[in-house]
Amino acid sequence: MAGARQEAEPSTADREIVISRVVDAPPELVFEAFTQVRHLSRWWGPEGFSTTTRSFEFREGGAWDFVMHGPDGTDYQEWITWTEIAAPERIALLHGESRDDPNAFESVLTFAPDGAATRIEMRTVFPTRELRDEAVEKYRAIEGGRQTLSHLAAYVVEIVAKRGEG
Template sequence: MTPAHEGGSMRPPREIVLTRDIAAPRALLFRLWTEPEHLMRWWGPQNMTASSVSVDLREGGAWRHCILTPEGREYWSRGRYLEIVPPERLVFTFAWENQDGKPGHSMQVTLEFHELGEKTRLVFRKVELPDDTELKLQTGGWEQALDKYTAYAEATSREG
């Protein structure tokens, strides 16, 4: 990815990179991103819950999820799976839907799962964010979502 030119100056691309070291096997961590019953338990920021999850897990397959605010406002997102390499890597597009149900600006998410002894390192990368406001909002949202994911993954691993 090359820097963008804005106003004659070089600017790094808008991307989010987050890392978590999680006390769970990577095969489980991969499943938690790809199985609806698990996604329903952690998808979304801290103050939101998943109300609908649809997954067609194949390259080119679609996904669509809805998160719900405490006040009942829905936020729908969707995308397509671009690369599926269990349990190492998952790549998909991500777009928020507008009020008419049409996808907005498309971004790309890459997840990498690396074994670290009894832990797994998750590297989350989201690229092609449209602007600095969206970058800030999504960084905070994904940090919270990954905190929920980590807690759920570790609890699920202990139970299993």
């Protein structure tokens, strides 16, 4: 029905996390910062985390194999497979601890113009409500996601300043 507000499907609403942020840069630059490993490794992760990339191939079916290093010294093995790429508007991915992780979750990132800025939305759907709840409670996924997008925003503003675009 034209104009009707689209609701989240009941089958995923209790399994998802949605985080968004406005980034003060054009969508093409925000997309670039999210899709090139030389950028990703500079801003990816929540406060106090760093990232070591083992391999990276940004294409549909390609993967990013990396380790996130927590502030307490814990290493987290991570694996992202890119399932859809529509530059510079959308990226879909599957994120788990390894290529065949049965608990991997799906994320869709959208990059939409918002005046001269970009509204990035990260919609993550977990296989079960329990896995979503565990991510929220044990791993602070909502706060971590907000911090990660905050790092992205700060990093992109640095790029704009260095390029003399802002």
